[in-house]
Amino acid sequence: MITAEKPEKSNPELPMGYSPVPRGKLANAVTCLEMTAKPQLREAESSAGLSLERMPAPDPQTYRQLFRAIGEDWLWVSRLVMTDEALKAIICDPLVEVYVLFSGGRQVGMLELDFRQAGQCELVFFGVGKDAIGTGAGRYLMNHALSIAWARPIERLWVHTCHFDHPNALPFYQRSGFKPYAFMIEVTDDPRLTGVLPRSAAPHVPILE
Structure with missing residues (x-):
């Protein structure tokens, strides 16, 4: 449902008005959000059958299977084009935590938190599968994400979302306590x-071909 693809650095200023995008390319409107204190957690509609498990030092193949299952329909792609070595350097770092959301024993979501920058945490990837949207799974996952992140001595939690995501993604983040910056x-x-x-x-x- 919700993605957090990290955009590459771009020019500091875009021209006013419309800018044509070449065929074969995508132009993605990204909103950056942050919070500087743990918010009050919102109650999930239902948590029956839901559980969250950390995936310690996942191998690239297992990680990419989960990444694709949750993010394919929202155009999550960055971790699919990395080399195994580059991916392992991230997801096997002790300051990067990957979690799997289960519902009735099935993998229905993923969460990735990056604590490598001192005093901060990036909510790198966050999403639930299509079948789990609207079931309370997203709120359950977000409450755990906030609790895990703010259990550390951080001063800022931040995330990106974009217009390729589910239309409820941005409002969901804002209801969770994130503010656009x-x-x-x-x-x-x-x-x-x-x-x-x-x-x-x-x-x-x-x-557009």
């Missing part, structure tokens, strides 16, 4: 045209 535009190759993702992924985002 910046907008970015990210231009990338369309992963459905490069073969990284199937053409059927993210049908809400048009393909």
Whole structure:
């Protein structure tokens, strides 16, 4: 449901008005959000059958299977194009924590928290599968994300979301206590045209060949 793809650095200023995007590329409107204190947790509608387990030092194949299952329809792609070595350097770092959300024994969501920057935590990836949207699983996962992050001596928790995500993503983050602080535009190759993702992924985002 919700993604947190980290955008690459871009030019500090964009021209006013419309800017054409070449065919085969995607232009992604990114909203950056943060919080500087732990908010009051909102009650989940239902937590029956839900559990969260940490995935310690996951191997790249297992991690990518989960990453793809949760993020394919929202165009999560960054971890699919990394080398195994580059990916392992991140997800096997002791300051990076990856969690799997289960419902009735099935994997239905993922959470990744990055504490590598002193005093801060990045909510790098956060999402639940389509079947879990609207069931309370997202709120359950967010409450755990906030509790885990703020149990550390941090001063800031931050995240990115974008217009490729579920339309409820941004309001969900704001209801959870995050406040927008910046907008970015990210231009990338369309992963459905490069073969990284199937053409059927993210049908809400048009393909321009």
